[in-house]
Amino acid sequence: MPDFLETMRPTKVGIIACSGEAIPEGTVTRIAARLVVEELPESTVIMCLPLFLAGDEGEQNFAKFFPTICLDGCEKRCSSLGTEKYSDKPSAVIDVKKVMKEMDIKLNPEDVVELGNNGMKLARRIAELTAKKVDEILLDIRPKDE
């Protein structure tokens, strides 16, 4: 790790959404990520999973030195596994299918293009859970006397 980063306290969390275009859960992760950065513009940034997996040093280095939250759209877990493989273990992982099950929500194939009511409800819940994790992560790395 570069010296300056050892003393630097991260103030941003990278949000890495699944890039799946074939299933509605992928759309849910990307809308949720957008909702989070709109709500928390000072403390979050959206990272590009395809660029990250293609080997972009900027994206990969960010995820090595800053906390990340991965939003996985399916059991292949491209976001969390890719982050761990090319950078570091994510600070938190949110599994969309698990949250869907907990909320007893079903998505339609059309949600891939535009989320319906259920899809938006799920995206808002994923965004809430992500924002909560952002607060916990940043609180955790803040010096205790602040």
Ligand code: SF4
């Ligand atoms: S997690 Fe699933 S839906 Fe998302 S990019 Fe990977 S394979 Fe596609």
